[in-house]
Amino acid sequence: MSDLIEALHAARESYVREDYASRVKQVFREHLELLEPDAEIEDTLYFNHSAIPDFKLTWGRGAKGKSSRDVFLRSSYAAVVAGNETAHITNGDPIFLSISADQVVEESGFAMTKADVSRAASHARYSLLTDAEAFKEIAAPAADDNPLSSAVRSNFLRGGRGLVDEPVAERLLLTGNGTGENVTDLIRETFFEDAVVRMERTALLVQWAMSPDTAMDVLARIDGAMSTDELRSVLPWLLGRATAPKGDDFWTALGSLFNFEQLESLASELNGMDLTRLVQANLRTWSAKRAYVGLNVDAEGNPVSPAESATDDDGTEPGGPDEESEVASSGWRFDSGTLGLALGSTMIRVSNSGYKLKARPGSSTPKWSVAVGRLDGFSLRSASISGIERAFRIDARESGNVKRDVETVVSSVEDSYFVSHVEVVLPGPDLGDEDAGAESASVDFAGGIVVAERAVQLGALTRAAANLLANEELDEEL
Incomplete structure (x- = not known):
């Protein structure tokens, strides 16, 4: 995949009138496909037309789809401002994509400032005004697995609105990296309402995880019910962060957003991860139907002895009665598709599934x-x-x-x-x-x-x- 800006520069440098439009559109199509692999991308065969879009993006099955947006390629922001296009073209939730990122023009007979560009973007509530530099920034492969950055990328074309130039794009991608910016305000300014609903909860959770000392009122703003896809994006990342909050308040609030059945559906993604803080904070609110008692075995299938399970990670014995109790009663993890708690040489597994947990054959019963x-x-x-x-x-x-x-x-x-x-x-x-x-x-x-x-x-x-x-x-x- 070529660099977007370099590819556009090459098309200009080797300008041939007959194929310039097709080369530019092919470059943008490749990057649209990269950013929205699940979208149907229709090339209208027009280029830089005043009223007909260059591309039509459709999400969902069938020709009508569940949602769609029109993409208008423009040579510059000046072309959009001069034609007052954001006010005149409103159908199809248009995306105006400027090849040039320049927002200041001082020419004889025409002048444009950044304020003019911002004003143009504000004319239409459901229009997105952006440029190749910002598009490159958003479409670039993720430098980390931050779920909020991923949410920005996946919602940019489908739900973006207003002016998103390169500085705004950089701010959006940095929102989940502890910048201190009010994440939810930026998301509300830049995305449609339905996209905000999908992203805001993720934003608050990421903000809290990145800054454990964040005021407690953040927790009060986290509500609703997470979808399983949303949970799949956020939970492994939260559990894997060394700076993840350690207080029960956070893990209780997080657990209230989904149920145990959803957690079970993520068994493969969470396999081996320490879920102790999350599970212990939600023991009263989560529910299950089955609990099975079996042997606690290591990765090779060998039984774990009580002595092995009662040592710290460095192989030393626990320091005292309290620590020993903590070691013996910790360690909620998924293994082989079920959630289990290790208790010395014993493993207690819990599930709602009769397929996963069945009674073992046996005849030994206690007096x-x-x-x-x-x-x-x-x-x-x-x-x-x-x-x-x-x-x-x-x-x-x-x-x-x-x-x-x-x-x-x-x-x-x-x-x-x-x-x-x-x-x-x-x-x-x-x-x-x-x-x-x-x-x-x-x-x-x-x-x-x-x-x-x-x-x-x-x-x-x-x-x-x-x-x-x-x-x-x-x-x-x-």
Whole structure:
């Protein structure tokens, strides 16, 4: 791909009237395709016509498409200003693309200042006035993976408006790099309303991530629901930044913009990344249906020993009780398509998918005398108990907790009792207690899995799996 400015310069230097127009249009078409690979680009076969565009860009399927814009190539800003074109040509949300970037003209009979260019751009609300230098700046390959810079590029032709010359283009591409400029104001000045909606939330998140000390009122302006594509663009970048905010407020606000199902859909993009801060901040508001307890294995598939999991990254032992607890209860990551929490040699995986998490084949079940202690703190709706000579199931009819009933039966008839399944009560999403919005969850001891009838709080589901199946005591903070 040739440099836009150099290619235009070469076309002028070797000017041949018969092919100049086709050469210039071919150069611009190549760069339009680079910036908008998903757009249909129609060459009208006109060049620099006063009323007919040079190109028509269409986004969406079919000839009509979902949206379109007309592109008018002009030799200079002066041609646009002299013809008052931004006032006269308004259909098709036109883009006026000047080959020359000069905005000051002092000639006999005609003079133009930068103010004249700005005034021309302001005449039409849905017109974009730009030039080859700015276009080159926007279309250039990204120097980094900043999601806001990517959003500027992807929305420039479809949603740009007003005057975007080279200085404005540079400001737009730098908005996500900690320049201190009010990002949202610049976006509102430069893009259509629908593009602003797509970009503003990304802008605020990037601004906060680049400047963790930004005032808390930024968080209050982050709302709505993120699309999965938007999340895919922003989340890996946020998680990978060393300067990403460490406070729960940020991660809670971020987590409120999407749900756990969306997070699961990004499993491959987030594979291996540390999600601990994000997940822990949203344990009450996110929900899932399944939690599976299995072995914690390393990249080679070898079981991780408790000693290995309790060491710091440099191989040293944790410095004290608090640090040891932090190490043992951290490490939310995606692996093999599911989100998991490592607890020593145990891995607890959570998901909504019965395809991803299934009960394992097995017959080992704990004795009731062992399991009963783990049930402290849980409301027991039913229990399936089996002994050498007899088996029974006790269900709650009026009582909310049948634990005492099971104890009465077990103590009255001597036998060696094992428990295969219990049904416990877990809180539904967005609820802080089990009395309102509570849901039933079945605990399969032999299968190593907890399955809720309807989605329950992610934190409560994880604690149930850890406490009941792995005999790992987890507190509210995990």
